[in-house]
Amino acid sequence: MAHQILVDVCSSCGACESECPNRAISHKGKIFKINPDKCKDCKGDFDTPQCAEICQTGACVPLEQAA
Numbered sequence: 001m002a003h004q005i006l007v008d009v010c011s012s013c014g015a016c017e018s019e020c021p022n023r024a025i026s027h028k029g030k031i032f033k034i035n036p037d038k039c040k041d042c043k044g045d046f047d048t049p050q051c052a053e054i055c056q057t058g059a060c061v062p063l064e065q066a067a
Contacts, residue, residue: 002039002063003049005032010059016051025051036063 005016005025012030022045024038034051041062042049051060 001041002036003034003041003051003060004036004063005034005051006059006061007031009057011057013056015054015056016060019050019054021045021050034060 002024010032012027012032014027014032017025017027017032020034020039021042022038022040024035025032026035027033046053049060
């Protein structure tokens with residue numbers, strides 16, 4: 001499973017981008033997105049996905065929750 005950033009909820013603060021140990025988060029202008037091929041939910045690095053931990057708006061969610 002990977003995470004996704006909900007564009008409508010994201011405040012574009014950029015905090016998640018620097019927290020990602022896999023560099024799976026990028027942005028184009030103020031739109032942030034997570035590359036699902038690079039995202040491994042921080043398994044092996046942290047107990048919980050760091051994007052979800054740092055996100056103050058709740059925009060970083062598991063892909064299955066975003067559907």
